[in-house]
Amino acid sequence: MEGGIRAWKGLAASGVPEAGMAHFPPDSPPSKLTALAWLLEKGTQKFYGEAASGLQDSGAARLFAELAGAEERHKGTLYRIHLEIAGAAEDPQFPESVFPASSGPEYMEGGVEVAKALEWTRGKSPQEILEFALALEVNAYDLHLKMEQRMADPRAKMIFALIADEEKEHLNRLQEHFIRLMTPA
Amino acid sequence: MGVLDYFRPVSTLPAEKIRAFLNEKNAGEYNLVDVRQPEEYEGGHLPGAKLIPVGELESRLKELDPHKPTITY
Numbered sequence: 001m002e003g004g005i006r007a008w009k010g011l012a013a014s015g016v017p018e019a020g021m022a023h024f025p026p027d028s029p030p031s032k033l034t035a036l037a038w039l040l041e042k043g044t045q046k047f048y049g050e051a052a053s054g055l056q057d058s059g060a061a062r063l064f065a066e067l068a069g070a071e072e073r074h075k076g077t078l079y080r081i082h083l084e085i086a087g088a089a090e091d092p093q094f095p096e097s098v099f100p101a102s103s104g105p106e107y108m109e110g111g112v113e114v115a116k117a118l119e120w121t122r123g124k125s126p127q128e129i130l131e132f133a134l135a136l137e138v139n140a141y142d143l144h145l146k147m148e149q150r151m152a153d154p155r156a157k158m159i160f161a162l163i164a165d166e167e168k169e170h171l172n173r174l175q176e177h178f179i180r181l182m183t184p185a
Numbered sequence: 186m187g188v189l190d191y192f193r194p195v196s197t198l199p200a201e202k203i204r205a206f207l208n209e210k211n212a213g214e215y216n217l218v219d220v221r222q223p224e225e226y227e228g229g230h231l232p233g234a235k236l237i238p239v240g241e242l243e244s245r246l247k248e249l250d251p252h253k254p255t256i257t258y
Contacts, residue, residue: 001198001199001200001203002197002199003200004258005221005229005258007199008200008203008258009229010200018194019195020194020195021193022191022192023192023193025186028191036188036191039188040188104187104188107189110192111188111189111192134239135239138239138242168240171239171240175238175239175240178222179224182224183224
């Protein structure tokens with residue numbers, strides 16, 4: 001439902017950026033999907049890193065900074081998968097070497113433009129921003145599960161499944177903090 | 186193909202259409218799911234909505250009837 005419970009109660013929706021659902025054309029090669037995952041991790045890392053500094057809750061800010069670090073580690077893992085798929089020792093042009101359209105605006109999980117999401121966070125409460133991050137991590141979990149299903153290489157499959165598990169763990173941590181913020185001290 | 190070509194918009198309906206839909210149908214004809222946290226659900230929810238927090242969706246999907254339309258918020 002558009003606008004969620006606020007719209008149901010007749011209140012204005014908060015204009016939260018809408019996330020899309022990942023969909024891969026049948027002929028998408030694993031190398032391209034790996035580069036796509038890397039680009040989305042990069043965008044999500046930037047979002048968490050920059051949004052952390054504007055959060056009016058130190059616990060949420062710390063959590064966002066940690067999540068930005070986790071996305072950085074995912075990028076390293078995805079780069080190594082790329083090298084294994086390509087049979088190369090290094091690829092300094094990655095991800096452009098397999099994803100030429102990667103020089104445009106930066107996107108994060110759900111296909112949300114990073115700059116628009118950061119703009120939206122201005123003046124928003126920690127609860128609203130955490131709720132948006134929850135939606136992001138649901139998308140990240142879904143994306144990595146779908147990618148795991150599309151990988152033929154057993155090691156790539158295993159790594160995408162591991163990243164999906166980590167995204168689910170992020171979701172749980174965000175949920176825990178969200179509940180903590182909602183619970184009066 | 187650009188990044189956005191790998192995403193499809195999720196179809197959403199405005200609150201007034203959902204209100205009309207719920208008025209027209211019997212409760213047994215659809216799945217109405219509140220994916221927020223229990224504390225939010227307790228603070229107010231749509232009539233008849235089933236609480237399945239987003240982190241539990243995957244493990245509790247079998248609680249939903251796949252033959253009926255599903256509305257989430």
